[in-house]
Amino acid sequence: MTDNRQRIKQMASERILLIRLSSLGDIVLTTPAIRAVRAHFPDAYIAMLVAEQSAEILRENPHLNEIITFDRLAKNKDTGEMLRVIRLLREQKFTLAIDLQRKFRTEMLMYFSGATERIGKGRLCTVRVSERGNKHATAHYFELLHAAGIPTEDQRLELFLSESERFAAAQRFDTAGVNDGQLKVGFFPGAGWKLREWMPDRFAAIGDKLVAHFDANVLIFGGEKEMELVQTVADFMDARAIPFAGNLQIRQLAACIEKCDLFLTNDTGPMHIAAAVGTPTVSLFGPGNHIRFQPLGTMHQTIRYDVPCSPCKQFTDKCKDNICMKGIGVDEVWESVSRHLTTHQTT
Numbered sequence: 001m002t003d004n005r006q007r008i009k010q011m012a013s014e015r016i017l018l019i020r021l022s023s024l025g026d027i028v029l030t031t032p033a034i035r036a037v038r039a040h041f042p043d044a045y046i047a048m049l050v051a052e053q054s055a056e057i058l059r060e061n062p063h064l065n066e067i068i069t070f071d072r073l074a075k076n077k078d079t080g081e082m083l084r085v086i087r088l089l090r091e092q093k094f095t096l097a098i099d100l101q102r103k104f105r106t107e108m109l110m111y112f113s114g115a116t117e118r119i120g121k122g123r124l125c126t127v128r129v130s131e132r133g134n135k136h137a138t139a140h141y142f143e144l145l146h147a148a149g150i151p152t153e154d155q156r157l158e159l160f161l162s163e164s165e166r167f168a169a170a171q172r173f174d175t176a177g178v179n180d181g182q183l184k185v186g187f188f189p190g191a192g193w194k195l196r197e198w199m200p201d202r203f204a205a206i207g208d209k210l211v212a213h214f215d216a217n218v219l220i221f222g223g224e225k226e227m228e229l230v231q232t233v234a235d236f237m238d239a240r241a242i243p244f245a246g247n248l249q250i251r252q253l254a255a256c257i258e259k260c261d262l263f264l265t266n267d268t269g270p271m272h273i274a275a276a277v278g279t280p281t282v283s284l285f286g287p288g289n290h291i292r293f294q295p296l297g298t299m300h301q302t303i304r305y306d307v308p309c310s311p312c313k314q315f316t317d318k319c320k321d322n323i324c325m326k327g328i329g330v331d332e333v334w335e336s337v338s339r340h341l342t343t344h345q346t347t
Contacts, residue, residue, distance in 0.1 A: 014044065014045065014095045015044065015045045015047075015092060015093060015094045015095050015096070016037060016041060016044050016045070016046045016047070016094065016095070016096045016097070016098070017047050017048075017049060017089065017092070017094040017096070017097040017098070017110070017113060017115060018030070018033070018034065018037065018046065018047070018048040018049070018097075018098050018100060019048070019049045019097065019098070019099050019100060019101060019106045019109060019110055020048070020049075020050055020100040020101050020106075021049070021050060021051045021070055021072060021101055021103075021105065021106055022051065022054075022101060023051075023054060023192065023269060024053075024054045024057060024250065024269035024272075024273075025268065025269035025271065025272040025273075025293070026054075026101075026137070027050055027051075027054045027057050027058065028057060028157055028159065028269070028272040028273060028275075028276050029137045029138055029141070029157065029272060029293075030048075030100055030141060031061070031157050031158040031159070031276065032138050032141070032142075032152070032154060032155050032156060032157065032158070033100060033138070033141040033142065033144075033145055033152070034046075034048065034061065034063045034064060035063050035154070035158060036142070036145055036150055036151070036152045036153075036154075037063070037098075037145065037150060038063035038064075040149075040150045040151065041150075045065050045066075046063065046064055046065050046066075047064065047065060047066040047067070047068055047092065047094070048064055048066075048067055048068065049068045049069075049070060049085070049089070049109065050067060050068070050069060050070070051069070051070055051071075051072045052069035052070060052071045052072070052073075053071075053072060053073065055067050055069045056249070056250050056251055057159065057250055057251070057254075057273070059160075059251065060160035060161065060162060061158070061160055062160065068085070068088060068089070070085050070109075082105075082108075082109070085109060086109065086112045086113070089109065089112070089113035089114070090112070090113060090114045092113070093114065094113055094114065094115040095115060095116050095117065096115060096116070096117045096118075096119075096148065097110040097113055097115035097117070097118045097119070098119045098120070098144055098145070098148065099118070099119065099120030099121065099125070099144075100141050100144060102120055102121035102122075102131065102144075104122070106120070107120050107121065107122045107124050107125065108124070110124070110125070111124040111125075117148075119144050119147050119148055120144070127147045127148070129143055129144050129147045131143075134289070134291050134292065135291065135292070136155065136291065136292055136293075136294075136296065137292050137293060138155045138157075138296075139155070140292075142155075155296055156296075156297075157272060157275045157276035157295075158276055159254055159273060159276035159277050161251070161254060161255050161258065161277065165251055165252070165254075165255045166255055166258070166259075168252065168255065169252065169255035169256045169258070169259055170259070172244075172252070172256065173256070173259060176242050176244070177242065178217050178219065178242060179217055182215055182216060182217050183210075183214050183215070183216040183217065183261050183262075183341060183344075184216065184217045184219060184259060184260045184261050185210050185214075185216050185217070185218055185219065185260060185261060185262045185263075185264065185337070185341075186219045186220075186221055186256070186257055186260040186262070186263045186264070186265075186274075186279075187203050187206075187207065187218065187219065187220045187221065187233065187263075187264050187265070188220075188221050188222065188263065188264070188265040188266060188268060188270045188271070189203045189220065189222065189226070189229055189230065189233050189266065190222045190223065190225075190226035190229055190230075190266065190268065191266040191267065191268040192268055192269070193287070193288075194317075195286065195287050195317070195319055195322050195325065196266050196267050196268065196286055196287060196288055196325070197229075197266055197325065198266055198284045198286075198325055198328060199325070199326070200229060200232045200233045200236055201236045202328075202329075202330050202333070203220075203233045203236075203264070204233050204234075204236030204237040204241075205236075205330045205334075206264060206330065206333055206334055206337060207220075207233070207237045207239065207241055208237050208238050208239050209334055209337075209338075210337070210341075211237075211239035211240070212239070213338065214338075214341055216261075216341075217242060218237070218239070218240075218241040218242065219241075219242050219243075219244060219256070219260065220233050220234055220241050220242070220243045220244065220245070221244045221245065221248070221253060221256065221257070221270065222243075222244070222245035222246070223245065223246070223248075224245075224246045226245055226246075227245040227246040229245075230243045230244075230245035231243060231245070244256060250273075253270065253273065254273050254276075254277055255277075257270065257273055257274050257277055257279050258277035258278065258279060260274075260279050261279075261280070261341070261344060262279070262280050262281070262282065262337065262340055262341060262344075263279050263280065263281045263282070264281075264282045264284075264333070264337060265281060265282070265283055265284070266283075266284050267283060267284065267285045267286070267288040267290075267293060271283050271295060272293075272295070274295070275295040275296075275297075275300060280299040280300060280340060280344075281295050281299075281300045281301070282300075282301045282303065282333065282336050282337055282340070283295060283300065283301070283302050283303070284303055284304070284325070284328055284333070285302055285303070285304040285310075285324075286304065286305070286310060286322070286324035286325035286328070287310055287311060287312045287319070287324055287325075288311055289311040290302055290304055290311070301336050301340070303328055303332060303333060303336060304324070304328065305323070305324050305325070305326075305327025305328050307323055307324050307327065309324075310324045312324075
């Protein structure tokens with residue numbers, strides 16, 4: 001292993017390729033690894049291959065020289081898109097590649113990139129690192145870096161916003177009637193997987209309590225597919241809520257979340273965005289793996305209802321009762337939310 005690390009260190013001062021083609025939240029979770037690679041190789045040319053649909057989240061990241069995209073939604077993703085990206089990678093003449101996803105497709109892309117040193121899981125890698133144990137996603141990424149002799153320590157997520165993006169978020173809030181002098185609590189009632197969603201009426205119950213006890217602005221966020229859900233939560237509330245759904249691009253959403261004092265969210269990509277922009281979270285976990293994906297640090301709180309079948313197989317639709325989400329009560333969530341805001345107001 002020592003010989004491998006020395007050889008990699010000699011080569012990797014030139015051109016490094018990082019690969020992670022998965023969803024938005026998974027990309028945000030790679031940011032500690034990106035930062036560690038840059039810290040160890042300050043003069044290297046570092047590129048990252050990501051899904052086209054998630055690439056925007058890495059824009060403005062100062063640790064990357066280039067973002068290369070793969071269209072996971074392309075009809076020819078297994079043929080033409082693979083060949084297009086492989087040709088592009090080979091032109092770059094990378095010396096070191098690290099497969100942060102450790103899947104067959106990403107291993108193939110890494111192998112055909114032509115990189116001399118390839119760190120990942122499979123047989124096409126020059127250094128093989130298997131995933132061991134149930135630990136946080138950032139720790140799994142760090143294991144790959146350790147195999148390259150790259151020291152890691154800081155698991156803090158990062159997302160870099162421009163001042164113009166922050167200004168636009170302030171304008172958006174002003175236009176929507178958000179009172180900047182009041183507490184601002186963001187909700188994200190949606191999720192990429194329906195079984196991860198807490199009940200809309202329970203989000204609404206928390207919203208009414210926030211207005212009654214803290215005179216807070218309740219901001220309900222969602223994507224285009226969640227417009228109806230966002231409006232449902234708002235309609236369930238007796239007090240006023242301010243919906244933001246369907247018209248925010250991902251970086252606009254990040255800038256809005258950054259302005260919130262607290263973010264109440266299901267286990268989904270915006271949860272990681274909130275952690276990356278420094279907004280405290282109360283995160284509701286059900287079928288997902290909280291050990292692997294919960295936000296880390298004292299400013300974040302995870303709430304879950306422990307059942308033997310959780311975490312369950314990802315993205316299954318076979319569960320009929322969704323007990324892991326139904327078991328999370330309003331009182332428990334309110335205690336967590338109110339405790340944070342009370343501390344926030346007195347410090």
